[in-house]
Amino acid sequence: MSFHSILFDETSAAVEHDQPSYFTDLNLDQVVTAIAAGRGEYNLAPFFYTRLRTVSAIAYRQEVMRDLQDDALSACIATFARQMKAMREHLRQSKSMHYQRQKQHWFLDAAATYCDAVTTLGADLADAELGSRGFCAFRDHLASYAKSEAFTTLATEANRLRGQLAAIQYCLDISGNRIRVTKYDREVDYSAEVLDTFAKFKQGAVKSYGSKFPDLAEMDHVEAGILDLVAKLHPDVFASLDEFADTHNEFLDRTVTAFDREVQFYTAYLEFAGQLGQAGLGFCYPQVSAESKEISVSGTFDVALANKLVSQHQPVVCNDFFLRGPERILVVSGPNQGGKTTFARTFGQLHHLASLGLLVPGTQAQLFLFDRLFTHFERGENLQDLRGKLEDDLTRIHGILGQATASSIVIMNEILTSTTLQDAVFLGTRVLEQIIDLDLLCVCVTFVDELASLGPATVSMTSTVVPQNPAERTYRIVRKPADGLAYALAIAEKYRLTYRALRERVRP
Amino acid sequence: MKAFLMYPGQDFDAEADLPAGAQALIEDLGLQTLFGAMSGGDEFLYAVAERAVLTSLDEPEAVRYRQHALRDCLDQAQTVREMYQVAVDAVLGSKKIYRGIFTQSPDATLRWAMEMLQLFTGLLHRLREIADTNAASFQSQAFCTLFQTLAAELGDDFFAAVDEHLSQLRFRGGVLVSARLGKGSKGIRYVLRRPGERRRGWLGRITGKDSDGFTMRIADRDESGHRTLAELRGRGINLAASALAQSADHMLSFFTMLRCELGFYVGCLNARDRLAEAGEPMCFPEPVPADGPARLSFHGLYDVCLSLRLDRGRAVGNDAGADGKTLVIITGANQGGKSTFLRSVGLAQLMMQCGMFVGAESFTDTLCTGLFTHYRREEDAEMESGKLDEELARMSEIADRVTPGSIVLFNESFAATNEREGSEIARQRGSGEYLFLRAQRREGGQRTFRLVEGEPEPTSYGLDLYQRIFGTQAQSAATR
Numbered sequence: 001m002s003f004h005s006i007l008f009d010e011t012s013a014a015v016e017h018d019q020p021s022y023f024t025d026l027n028l029d030q031v032v033t034a035i036a037a038g039r040g041e042y043n044l045a046p047f048f049y050t051r052l053r054t055v056s057a058i059a060y061r062q063e064v065m066r067d068l069q070d071d072a073l074s075a076c077i078a079t080f081a082r083q084m085k086a087m088r089e090h091l092r093q094s095k096s097m098h099y100q101r102q103k104q105h106w107f108l109d110a111a112a113t114y115c116d117a118v119t120t121l122g123a124d125l126a127d128a129e130l131g132s133r134g135f136c137a138f139r140d141h142l143a144s145y146a147k148s149e150a151f152t153t154l155a156t157e158a159n160r161l162r163g164q165l166a167a168i169q170y171c172l173d174i175s176g177n178r179i180r181v182t183k184y185d186r187e188v189d190y191s192a193e194v195l196d197t198f199a200k201f202k203q204g205a206v207k208s209y210g211s212k213f214p215d216l217a218e219m220d221h222v223e224a225g226i227l228d229l230v231a232k233l234h235p236d237v238f239a240s241l242d243e244f245a246d247t248h249n250e251f252l253d254r255t256v257t258a259f260d261r262e263v264q265f266y267t268a269y270l271e272f273a274g275q276l277g278q279a280g281l282g283f284c285y286p287q288v289s290a291e292s293k294e295i296s297v298s299g300t301f302d303v304a305l306a307n308k309l310v311s312q313h314q315p316v317v318c319n320d321f322f323l324r325g326p327e328r329i330l331v332v333s334g335p336n337q338g339g340k341t342t343f344a345r346t347f348g349q350l351h352h353l354a355s356l357g358l359l360v361p362g363t364q365a366q367l368f369l370f371d372r373l374f375t376h377f378e379r380g381e382n383l384q385d386l387r388g389k390l391e392d393d394l395t396r397i398h399g400i401l402g403q404a405t406a407s408s409i410v411i412m413n414e415i416l417t418s419t420t421l422q423d424a425v426f427l428g429t430r431v432l433e434q435i436i437d438l439d440l441l442c443v444c445v446t447f448v449d450e451l452a453s454l455g456p457a458t459v460s461m462t463s464t465v466v467p468q469n470p471a472e473r474t475y476r477i478v479r480k481p482a483d484g485l486a487y488a489l490a491i492a493e494k495y496r497l498t499y500r501a502l503r504e505r506v507r508p
Numbered sequence: 509m510k511a512f513l514m515y516p517g518q519d520f521d522a523e524a525d526l527p528a529g530a531q532a533l534i535e536d537l538g539l540q541t542l543f544g545a546m547s548g549g550d551e552f553l554y555a556v557a558e559r560a561v562l563t564s565l566d567e568p569e570a571v572r573y574r575q576h577a578l579r580d581c582l583d584q585a586q587t588v589r590e591m592y593q594v595a596v597d598a599v600l601g602s603k604k605i606y607r608g609i610f611t612q613s614p615d616a617t618l619r620w621a622m623e624m625l626q627l628f629t630g631l632l633h634r635l636r637e638i639a640d641t642n643a644a645s646f647q648s649q650a651f652c653t654l655f656q657t658l659a660a661e662l663g664d665d666f667f668a669a670v671d672e673h674l675s676q677l678r679f680r681g682g683v684l685v686s687a688r689l690g691k692g693s694k695g696i697r698y699v700l701r702r703p704g705e706r707r708r709g710w711l712g713r714i715t716g717k718d719s720d721g722f723t724m725r726i727a728d729r730d731e732s733g734h735r736t737l738a739e740l741r742g743r744g745i746n747l748a749a750s751a752l753a754q755s756a757d758h759m760l761s762f763f764t765m766l767r768c769e770l771g772f773y774v775g776c777l778n779a780r781d782r783l784a785e786a787g788e789p790m791c792f793p794e795p796v797p798a799d800g801p802a803r804l805s806f807h808g809l810y811d812v813c814l815s816l817r818l819d820r821g822r823a824v825g826n827d828a829g830a831d832g833k834t835l836v837i838i839t840g841a842n843q844g845g846k847s848t849f850l851r852s853v854g855l856a857q858l859m860m861q862c863g864m865f866v867g868a869e870s871f872t873d874t875l876c877t878g879l880f881t882h883y884r885r886e887e888d889a890e891m892e893s894g895k896l897d898e899e900l901a902r903m904s905e906i907a908d909r910v911t912p913g914s915i916v917l918f919n920e921s922f923a924a925t926n927e928r929e930g931s932e933i934a935r936q937r938g939s940g941e942y943l944f945l946r947a948q949r950r951e952g953g954q955r956t957f958r959l960v961e962g963e964p965e966p967t968s969y970g971l972d973l974y975q976r977i978f979g980t981q982a983q984s985a986a987t988r
Binding site: 093097101102105106109165166168169170171172173174175176177178179180181182183184187188189190191192193194195197198199200201202203204206207208209210211212213216217219220221222223225226227229230232233 | 676
């Protein structure tokens with residue numbers, strides 16, 4: 001099998017450069033920002049925008065990720081990344097230098113660092129136990145590349161030249177305004193001689209009196225002049241350096257550099273998941289199906305919220321849900337601020353992350369490979385214009401239903417809040433009926449209890465409160481018939497405002 | 509190069525913390541007076557005396573090492589004081605050599621270090637001269653070794669080498685620096701080199717053929733070029749300047765150590781002079797190993813601190829032979845010299861264990877593993893119950909630290925308890941060999957301040973007194 005990319009088996013499509021329309025509603029934009037933090041140079045975001053279309057493409061990535069969960073391999077990749085980063089830094093230095101010899105020397109360092117990176121990774125992968133198609137193919141590619149004449153020539157020359165330059169030792173004889181440059185000729189280290197003379201007085205450790213000098217990469221004309229004289233002392237070495245820069249000016253292998261960038265997609269995500277994992281939050285490989293709409297997830301959570309809570313050392317509540325048989329629609333109702341929106345986001349995040357071939361939050365997950373995902377979240381901009389908002393809501397829903405296919409997912413959060421209850425029941429029922437007709441997977445967060453029992457396709461889930469203290473939320477969303485009254489009653493009892501209580505309190 | 513005057517092969521740690529309980533010893537034995545006499549008014553000598561006296565030696569050999577050195581000092585006081593002055597001049601003189609806080613350039617460091625070295629080599633010369641002239645008059649291992657070291661290490665070749673460095677480091681002929689190529693060919697690892705043979709004469713050959721190297725010149729008006737040149741030169745001499753400064757530090761610490769260790773002996777000389785002036789006897793005690801038989805016998809033992817405080821006249825000396833005794837109980841009339849005697853024993857113990865002479869005509873004693881005092885503290889007198897607590901707490905601290913072979917000096921401990929309890933505590937003494945001493949009181953109440961051997965007089969103390977007075981009264985009250 002020839003190597004194509006560590007991210008895509010060969011069937012995969014082009015990379016998306018714009019974030020999906022549902023990203024901000026699901027807070028996935030925050031998640032990607034957190035994952036890619038500190039990795040700006042890799043431009044990882046597009047990989048997190050680009051969903052995979054086939055189950056096999058997902059399996060390809062899951063295999064790679066399982067390999068990378070091995071500490072030894074991930075350490076090798078980290079080393080490689082560090083070397084490649086250093087190489088790029090050297091190239092940048094090479095470009096920024098003013099003096100030609102400095103440019104050439106930095107360039108040589110970049111090439112030599114690159115050769116080290118390739119050679120080290122090649123050796124590491126040869127020893128590693130690899131299970132994924134992606135890594136196995138890459139290992140083979142790297143092995144043959146490392147044996148290619150182009151690479152071996154590059155590596156040999158770079159190392160030889162580096163060795164020669166490192167071996168050069170010269171002397172500066174500074175007197176007045178003159179500098180004489182000679183080869184070093186075993187002149188004695190005078191500081192050592194001084195130390196030696198007084199060593200007999202040594203009583204213990206003493207502080208260093210060495211002065212600090214500025215450490216600039218750039219030379220000035222005096223240093224450059226000295227370097228020219230050093231070059232005159234070693235004409236062959238510097239001629240080779242000159243030639244090296246010309247001969248090898250395009251030394252990078254595209255596949256290697258692409259790997260360096262693409263593998264960061266995994267390591268960045270594993271690092272992110274690892275941080276949440278330390279707080280006791282589990283991630284798992286989902287089973288993804290393009291056919292079955294029976295889905296189920298245990299112990300899942302909103303990764304964006306979890307990332308925030310964990311950094312504040314606050315607990316994160318996990319939830320379970322499933323759809324079985326004809327069930328397609330989760331209708332979520334219950335007290336406000338009870339985690340309903342979070343639940344809806346979680347549902348969307350799970351499916352998006354699964355479609356990237358990543359680990360998903362939860363202890364086990366069976367998810368659906370969707371073709372499109374639509375979110376309808378309340379927008380704040382039209383609060384004054386109630387008529388306009390209702391119209392806007394319906395227009396957007398209409399648009400969604402027009403584009404959705406039987407493989408799409410729709411997530412609706414608090415729709416139709418701007419009309420009367422009677423209208424909301426009527427309109428909501430119509431919308432859900434259409435969704436049922438289309439056989440869509442759907443999460444619908446609503447205050448309209450009636451929507452929770454429209455037939456076998458709908459499942460009612462409600463946010464819950466602590467029975468003893470209805471004002472306290474559990475943030476757990478459970479399968480349960482919608483019953484807003486139960487909640488109101490609980491609140492009333494707490495404040496001794498139930499009928500019976502009132503009768504007793506308000507006595508003539 | 510070490511002085512090793514305090515221990516064979518070991519430095520004296522002048523910075524060490526005083527041992528736990530040191531403060532109680534200082535107060536109870538009145539050690540400030542001793543330290544004051546040793547210091548002769550010098551703060552530094554006071555601190556050295558304090559450290560040395562309170563950091564007891566526990567091996568007879570270690571004690572004898574200092575005793576021998578001190579004998580030399582007593583005989584050659586002038587020489588020892590001269591050597592001490594050299595060390596003082598080095599340490600105090602070095603403080604006057606100004607090293608700017610902000611001028612950290614290699615040149616400034618170099619200048620400072622060279623000035624330090626000039627001071628130190630002058631004083632080392634002086635030390636060497638003293639050693640050459642006087643070495644033959646010293647017999648102790650400590651001083652003989654020091655003089656041998658000085659003769660061996662401070663030979664003419666050393667002084668010649670120092671002179672050569674001091675002139676070389678003025679860089680009259682320029683600076684020779686080696687370097688390697690670092691990142692982007694920038695120079696790194698600048699090392700100052702001693703110019704070799706081939707360098708000679710190139711300056712005169714600017715226009716001539718130069719087969720070994722190439723020369724460039726910085727134009728006079730090229731200011732940034734000259735700055736770079738100065739920086740390169742600075743990088744070159746940086747390590748050497750640091751090396752020289754570190755060497756100066758090393759020499760300073762040698763002098764510091766010498767000052768410290770000689771300081772102890774100078775302190776002993778000061779104390780000796782004071783006591784000799786008062787006509788007091790002094791002797792080198794005979795230390796008996798801590799694990800050997802319990803020995804304590806002395807003749808003419810007096811309280812050195814009391815003697816130092818007396819304007820004229822001598823302190824009263826006592827004799828005792830308590831060999832094989834583990835407990836000495838001192839009783840007798842107030843103002844009879846009991847406390848003074850107890851102090852004289854404690855002082856002699858400490859002075860012996862730091863290698864000093866003691867205030868006695870003769871003194872033989874077992875080295876103790878720890879010396880503790882439990883004295884009545886006056887300051888808490890107003891709160892009787894709190895005072896007992898306080899005394900018990902101190903006793904408990906002593907119990908934590910005391911080891912077999914320790915000595916505890918109790919002075920009127922638990923005097924605050926009522927008579928019944930006090931007597932009971934005294935009765936519950938264990939088995940062992942005791943020596944009873946009693947303050948002498950002549951007929952008519954006159955004190956001699958001498959202690960004589962004798963069982964405690966049962967009159968006017970503890971339970972007996974209580975029973976006699978209160979018991980009878982209670983009885984008579986009951987029968988009435």
